[in-house]
Amino acid sequence: MNTLTVDLGTRSYPIYIGQALLGTPGMLAPHIGGRQVMVVSNETIAPLYLQTVLGMLADFDTATVILPDGEQYKNLDTLNMIFSSLLENRFNRDCTLVALGGGVVGDITGFAAASYQRGVAFLQIPTTLLAQVDSSVGGKTGVNHPRGKNMIGAFHQPRCVLIDTNTLDTLDDRQLAAGIAEVIKYGLIHDAGFFEWLETNMEALKARDKQALGYAIERSCAIKAEIVAADERESGKRALLNLGHTFGHAIETAMGYGNWLHGEAVAAGMLMAADLSARHGWLTADTVQRTAKLLQQAGLPTAPPDEMEEAQFMQLMAIDKKVVGGSLRLVLLKALGDAIVTGDFKQELLSETLRGGA
Amino acid sequence: MNTLTVDLGTRSYPIYIGQALLGTPGMLAPHIGGRQVMVVSNETIAPLYLQTVLGMLADFDTATVILPDGEQYKNLDTLNMIFSSLLENRFNRDCTLVALGGGVVGDITGFAAASYQRGVAFLQIPTTLLAQVDSSVGGKTGVNHPRGKNMIGAFHQPRCVLIDTNTLDTLDDRQLAAGIAEVIKYGLIHDAGFFEWLETNMEALKARDKQALGYAIERSCAIKAEIVAADERESGKRALLNLGHTFGHAIETAMGYGNWLHGEAVAAGMLMAADLSARHGWLTADTVQRTAKLLQQAGLPTAPPDEMEEAQFMQLMAIDKKVVGGSLRLVLLKALGDAIVTGDFKQELLSETLRGGA
Numbered sequence: 001m002n003t004l005t006v007d008l009g010t011r012s013y014p015i016y017i018g019q020a021l022l023g024t025p026g027m028l029a030p031h032i033g034g035r036q037v038m039v040v041s042n043e044t045i046a047p048l049y050l051q052t053v054l055g056m057l058a059d060f061d062t063a064t065v066i067l068p069d070g071e072q073y074k075n076l077d078t079l080n081m082i083f084s085s086l087l088e089n090r091f092n093r094d095c096t097l098v099a100l101g102g103g104v105v106g107d108i109t110g111f112a113a114a115s116y117q118r119g120v121a122f123l124q125i126p127t128t129l130l131a132q133v134d135s136s137v138g139g140k141t142g143v144n145h146p147r148g149k150n151m152i153g154a155f156h157q158p159r160c161v162l163i164d165t166n167t168l169d170t171l172d173d174r175q176l177a178a179g180i181a182e183v184i185k186y187g188l189i190h191d192a193g194f195f196e197w198l199e200t201n202m203e204a205l206k207a208r209d210k211q212a213l214g215y216a217i218e219r220s221c222a223i224k225a226e227i228v229a230a231d232e233r234e235s236g237k238r239a240l241l242n243l244g245h246t247f248g249h250a251i252e253t254a255m256g257y258g259n260w261l262h263g264e265a266v267a268a269g270m271l272m273a274a275d276l277s278a279r280h281g282w283l284t285a286d287t288v289q290r291t292a293k294l295l296q297q298a299g300l301p302t303a304p305p306d307e308m309e310e311a312q313f314m315q316l317m318a319i320d321k322k323v324v325g326g327s328l329r330l331v332l333l334k335a336l337g338d339a340i341v342t343g344d345f346k347q348e349l350l351s352e353t354l355r356g357g358a
Numbered sequence: 359m360n361t362l363t364v365d366l367g368t369r370s371y372p373i374y375i376g377q378a379l380l381g382t383p384g385m386l387a388p389h390i391g392g393r394q395v396m397v398v399s400n401e402t403i404a405p406l407y408l409q410t411v412l413g414m415l416a417d418f419d420t421a422t423v424i425l426p427d428g429e430q431y432k433n434l435d436t437l438n439m440i441f442s443s444l445l446e447n448r449f450n451r452d453c454t455l456v457a458l459g460g461g462v463v464g465d466i467t468g469f470a471a472a473s474y475q476r477g478v479a480f481l482q483i484p485t486t487l488l489a490q491v492d493s494s495v496g497g498k499t500g501v502n503h504p505r506g507k508n509m510i511g512a513f514h515q516p517r518c519v520l521i522d523t524n525t526l527d528t529l530d531d532r533q534l535a536a537g538i539a540e541v542i543k544y545g546l547i548h549d550a551g552f553f554e555w556l557e558t559n560m561e562a563l564k565a566r567d568k569q570a571l572g573y574a575i576e577r578s579c580a581i582k583a584e585i586v587a588a589d590e591r592e593s594g595k596r597a598l599l600n601l602g603h604t605f606g607h608a609i610e611t612a613m614g615y616g617n618w619l620h621g622e623a624v625a626a627g628m629l630m631a632a633d634l635s636a637r638h639g640w641l642t643a644d645t646v647q648r649t650a651k652l653l654q655q656a657g658l659p660t661a662p663p664d665e666m667e668e669a670q671f672m673q674l675m676a677i678d679k680k681v682v683g684g685s686l687r688l689v690l691l692k693a694l695g696d697a698i699v700t701g702d703f704k705q706e707l708l709s710e711t712l713r714g715g716a
Contacts, residue, residue: 083510087506091677094682114512118512118591154473321476323451324451325452
């Protein structure tokens, strides 16, 4: 087992990464303050791992909530299911929530923990690659609104993140690829050497080689932990983690939540960001090609849906969280491994990217 | 105009108290960062003051949301009305929300500000006495759940609180009395001298004497600001502000939100707390009598609804936010002006209080 730390002063917490951590006694208890623990999972993950997790919590008073599975359920109604269950079970302010599942379960459970009685503790047990390398770390929680993704939420850090890489054995190929999109992101924004490692090891990742996956998860979490520690509430550097997300969120919202997986939309969005960067002369055509090839190897889309036109993109991107003073800002690439957040791009070049012109 | 400060480091903010502050140019603008301002009010208050407030914001891009009026609308659905309007108007993370109304408007708007895009700025313009002396100050925001009052929310401080005492001219007598309940609370928990001042000046307050109301508001806000500055997130002393609230919330939840006003339920709850304190020998019968008399003078109830029985109280109080490790804690009085939070009370004496026995 490897342990990383997200260094946030009194809110610091460990990320445990290893095989067969689920079921290992004593992993969770040190991070739980009171007696009451609510495990939140979904109907896909609960049959696989819920009993194991409840077994790890035998010393506590536990209850469970099982949510429907899918991004389309990441909304206020599903959030309220958790509140109702907490109140039915008379959970108090010293209770702890445990998120057992992918990014949707983690984001909703985290926001429930942030809001229940104005804030209770929670732990993350991410079971998808995407959640393990990205959404479970850093304290961004929330739900979607029909008009915009992740528009309602809170910054609320977990007490620990427990990543059992064996859970990836039960992940379907499409979900695995969606997680790899976020792994590639870390290479693009922060670490050209890691990008090259991914070029060499993509087949091993797709074959679910445990050593390769373990390294990719550790490197991703280490980069994310470093960036979050430097800028917890996204007043600066943390926005770099949103490479491809402004385009990607527009795709997810336009196509209906759950139709494009988040990682798929981000993959298309990252290539759009690379394309726009190249149009400004910041990135070489060769780097854009390498990025496209790596995404293709991973089994990810490299273009937005045909039916999305420039006007729809512009409308949906106008409510992006990085808009400041009415001006859209985007994460773009100055070089492989070097990203910036900038409003200083040419509108006509953005139009070309959105129209998919050559 | 008098200015108090809630001293919370980088999150410190002023409370402005005076007559005819609404309409005074330059009161709000210094507390607004971006261009976009959303004024949230309700259908009772908007016809009275909305145009005046929009006039103060002529230099900004404004939009408005008008909520239905009443505690029964303090829920996730109404909260979502604000999110929808923010997104329809493409409000960004640098926007500011303005709460114009009573405690319900302030609590919902504050929670919307805490949650929209994971946190935006907001200002409080409380127009009821209860909101002016209590709910607009201190950053407690949230909504109710059918099973419990204020069970969903966040700590999120406003950028300023603007109290125009002229707004009390349009408040009905029942709402005025409900606000006086919270004023009496400050005397009971913190300031025996202020309690005595209230005994002398209750008729002036009920006659809406501006000087008396101004003093009562200033003294209440000063006590609240002092307690909040010492314990923002209610890990200790701040819980004293909940005198009567554990009983009161149970009454509000049991009777259906909006049937008993919050201040009315708190009045009955405070007398129950005083009664229980006297049963432990901490408070004299004379002090309980003086409290009952003052509440009666204010036109407030001094007993819970007849139909509420002990079992229902116990069930509803079991999810109170002050419960720790499964044990109920209550705010009780050691003397006039001296409150404690304690789990160290006798269950049989609590039963006597809940049964209303002599």
